[in-house]
Amino acid sequence: MTVLENTPRVDPAPPRRKGWRRATALSGTDRIVLLLMVGIPTLLHVALVWVPTLSSVLLSFTSWDGIGDLDQIKFVGTRNYADIFTAYPRFWPAVQHNLIWLAFLIVLPTSFGLLLAVLLDRKLKFTRVYQSILYLPVVLALAMVGFIWQLMYEPNLGLVNNVLGMAQSGPVDWLGDSDINIYAVLIAAGWKHTGYVMLLYLAGLKSFDPSLKEAAALDGANGWQTFWQVTFPVLKPINVIVLVITVIEGLRAFDIVYAINRGRNGLELVSVLITDNIIGESSRIGWGSALAVILLVISLGFIITYLVQVFRREERT
Amino acid sequence: MTTTLDRPPVRRSGGGERDKKNARLRASRIALHTFLVVVCLVWLAPLLWTVFASLRTYEDTAANGYFSLPSELTLDNFSKAWGTADLPNYFWNTLVITIPAVLITLLFSSFVAFGVTRFNFKFNLALLMLFTAGNLLPQQVIITPLYRLFRLIPVPEWLNYKETLLDTQLGLILIHIAFQAGFCTFVLSNYMKTIPTELTEAARVDGAGVFRQYWQVIMPLCRPALGALATLEFTWIYNDFFWAIVLIQTGDRMPITSALSNLRGQFFTDYNLLAAGSLLVALPCLVVFFALQRQFVGGLTLGSTKG
Numbered sequence: 001m002t003v004l005e006n007t008p009r010v011d012p013a014p015p016r017r018k019g020w021r022r023a024t025a026l027s028g029t030d031r032i033v034l035l036l037m038v039g040i041p042t043l044l045h046v047a048l049v050w051v052p053t054l055s056s057v058l059l060s061f062t063s064w065d066g067i068g069d070l071d072q073i074k075f076v077g078t079r080n081y082a083d084i085f086t087a088y089p090r091f092w093p094a095v096q097h098n099l100i101w102l103a104f105l106i107v108l109p110t111s112f113g114l115l116l117a118v119l120l121d122r123k124l125k126f127t128r129v130y131q132s133i134l135y136l137p138v139v140l141a142l143a144m145v146g147f148i149w150q151l152m153y154e155p156n157l158g159l160v161n162n163v164l165g166m167a168q169s170g171p172v173d174w175l176g177d178s179d180i181n182i183y184a185v186l187i188a189a190g191w192k193h194t195g196y197v198m199l200l201y202l203a204g205l206k207s208f209d210p211s212l213k214e215a216a217a218l219d220g221a222n223g224w225q226t227f228w229q230v231t232f233p234v235l236k237p238i239n240v241i242v243l244v245i246t247v248i249e250g251l252r253a254f255d256i257v258y259a260i261n262r263g264r265n266g267l268e269l270v271s272v273l274i275t276d277n278i279i280g281e282s283s284r285i286g287w288g289s290a291l292a293v294i295l296l297v298i299s300l301g302f303i304i305t306y307l308v309q310v311f312r313r314e315e316r317t
Numbered sequence: 318m319t320t321t322l323d324r325p326p327v328r329r330s331g332g333g334e335r336d337k338k339n340a341r342l343r344a345s346r347i348a349l350h351t352f353l354v355v356v357c358l359v360w361l362a363p364l365l366w367t368v369f370a371s372l373r374t375y376e377d378t379a380a381n382g383y384f385s386l387p388s389e390l391t392l393d394n395f396s397k398a399w400g401t402a403d404l405p406n407y408f409w410n411t412l413v414i415t416i417p418a419v420l421i422t423l424l425f426s427s428f429v430a431f432g433v434t435r436f437n438f439k440f441n442l443a444l445l446m447l448f449t450a451g452n453l454l455p456q457q458v459i460i461t462p463l464y465r466l467f468r469l470i471p472v473p474e475w476l477n478y479k480e481t482l483l484d485t486q487l488g489l490i491l492i493h494i495a496f497q498a499g500f501c502t503f504v505l506s507n508y509m510k511t512i513p514t515e516l517t518e519a520a521r522v523d524g525a526g527v528f529r530q531y532w533q534v535i536m537p538l539c540r541p542a543l544g545a546l547a548t549l550e551f552t553w554i555y556n557d558f559f560w561a562i563v564l565i566q567t568g569d570r571m572p573i574t575s576a577l578s579n580l581r582g583q584f585f586t587d588y589n590l591l592a593a594g595s596l597l598v599a600l601p602c603l604v605v606f607f608a609l610q611r612q613f614v615g616g617l618t619l620g621s622t623k624g
Contacts, residue, residue, distance in 0.1 A: 030526050034432055038433070040425070041426065041502075042444065042448075044425070045451055045495045048491060049495050050447070052458075052462035056458055056461060116356070119349060119353065126353075130353050130356075135614070136361075137360070139603065140556070140599055141555075141557075144574065147595045148366075151370055152363050154588065199618060202618075252455045252457070258562070271457045274457040274460065274461070275460070275559075275563065277461070278460060292455075292460075295458055306449075310449070311446065
């Protein structure tokens with residue numbers, strides 16, 4: 001009886017309930033707790049990531065040796081940029097290396113990673129073992145990859161020259177020769193990157209409806225046709241993500257060249273030039289910031305592509 | 318009798334074709350396995366070469382070259398690298414940085430993800446994009462002002478006798494949290510979106526406050542994602558090279574991955590020692606990889622494909 005007495009009381013509640021519920025959800029302690037939960041991490045993130053990023057943009061129009069106080073900062077307009085583009089001998093080689101880096105990573109590790117993913121995405125014996133071996137380098141630090149490959153590339157004692165039979169006859173100094181060391185380093189970087197790309201594609205292939213492939217097989221499509229006409233279009237969103245991740249990795253590339261020879265003698269990259277302006281002998285804040293902004297502008301295009309790709313579904317709903 | 322009845326002639330003619338097809342399939346399988354085995358051997362070669370070099374003495378390789386059969390195998394290089402390079406101190410530094418950084422990153426990003434997915438603010442999507450984009454920025458874009466900022470922020474003397482946040486492990490922990498929170502917030506918010514809103518609503522009706530909804534309803538359900546992220550973030554923060562190189566100046570405060578770069582000077586002529594040192598430094602990540610492979614792989618792909 002008590003239950004029956006109580007039920008009618010609930011019924012009139014709904015019209016009022018909505019407003020009441022919204023008010024309590026964000027009022028009093030809850031409101032403060034939620035504000036702290038979202039606010040503190042956001043504050044930290046903005047203060048240490050976005051404030052410095054915007055400061056880089058501002059500082060790039062100034063000249064400051066970093067020694068005096070903040071009032072020593074002089075506004076110089078776009079002079080830093082003009083000087084970098086016209087009078088900085090290390091800049092264009094670094095840009096060229098970055099472009100080679102991007103082109104290499106996009107072409108070789110990406111297509112090889114895709115090939116491996118397609119080969120491994122089937123009921124194959126030992127597929128787990130193969131996969132584990134191929135993505136093993138992904139867990140290693142890029143700096144560590146640099147050390148490990150130094151042992152491989154050592155002119156007289158390294159594995160590469162010895163296997164190629166060049167250790168005695170005419171050893172190639174893979175990392176010392178400024179004409180070829182960038183490619184040697186890229187093979188090492190690709191060793192790590194391929195596994196990552198393979199993993200991303202494997203994840204994409206797993207979420208993909210096997211009946212599509214069966215239907216293609218029934219229609220008499222061969223492996224090649226199935227790949228290009230069925231698998232590849234399905235992987236399109238992953239392609240964008242792989243491309244963006246590859247480009248961002250390429251623009252960030254630093255550890256491996258810095259671990260090998262501090263990014264000199266043929267291994268200059270834009271990221272190395274920026275770092276040299278902070279921890280090197282010459283501390284030119286405005287100059288370093290202008291270099292950083294150039295890197296930022298290039299990255300932003302890809303960051304926006306990535307955001308559009310992953311948040312598109314949200315915007316629709 | 319039954320067997321003949323079971324095999325009508327029609328089927329038999331098809332059987333021959335099937336045999337041919339099976340043979341072709343088997344041949345292609347063998348070719349595939351051969352290819353994969355070769356690729357895997359090439360993939361392992363750098364690591365095996367490093368292990369091989371680390372197990373030999375400097376004298377042995379100096380006399381015969383690295384590309385030769387060893388006269389003896391020894392673990393001496395490992396103990397030598399451990400002792401002479403002061404590795405225990407650097408491992409300790411890494412531990413002091415990595416553990417709090419991973420835990421606080423996960424805590425903070427789960428806070429934000431919870432707020433963004435459970436409550437309807439106008440700026441939800443903008444906030445999520447801010448975090449996601451922040452993690453994609455090249456670190457070099459941030460570093461110059463960050464370095465200056467860290468130099469201006471005072472800390473008590475017991476933390477750093479220079480009394481600046483620069484050159485402290487605390488500074489390194491803070492930037493790891495701020496930077497990695499971007500990726501983890503993105504992944505965790507995707508994960509939390511799959512948890513039905515009815516669950517937190519029910520808890521709310523029962524009188525649970527915001528924090529209890531977070532801690533007792535959402536967090537237990539996020540355990541798989543948190544495990545994957547913890548594994549991944551551990552390897553990333555452990556492997557950090559750049560932040561430490563720039564933000565830590567006192568050599569013995571460095572975490573191990575960056576420290577090894579400094580130590581290379583000492584090891585320079587002795588590649589056996591460098592090989593042993595590199596392997597010791599890589600070991601924790603390799604252990605994590607083999608022990609928690611599923612979580613690790615899950616974490617890597619969590620960010621790329623939704624759901």
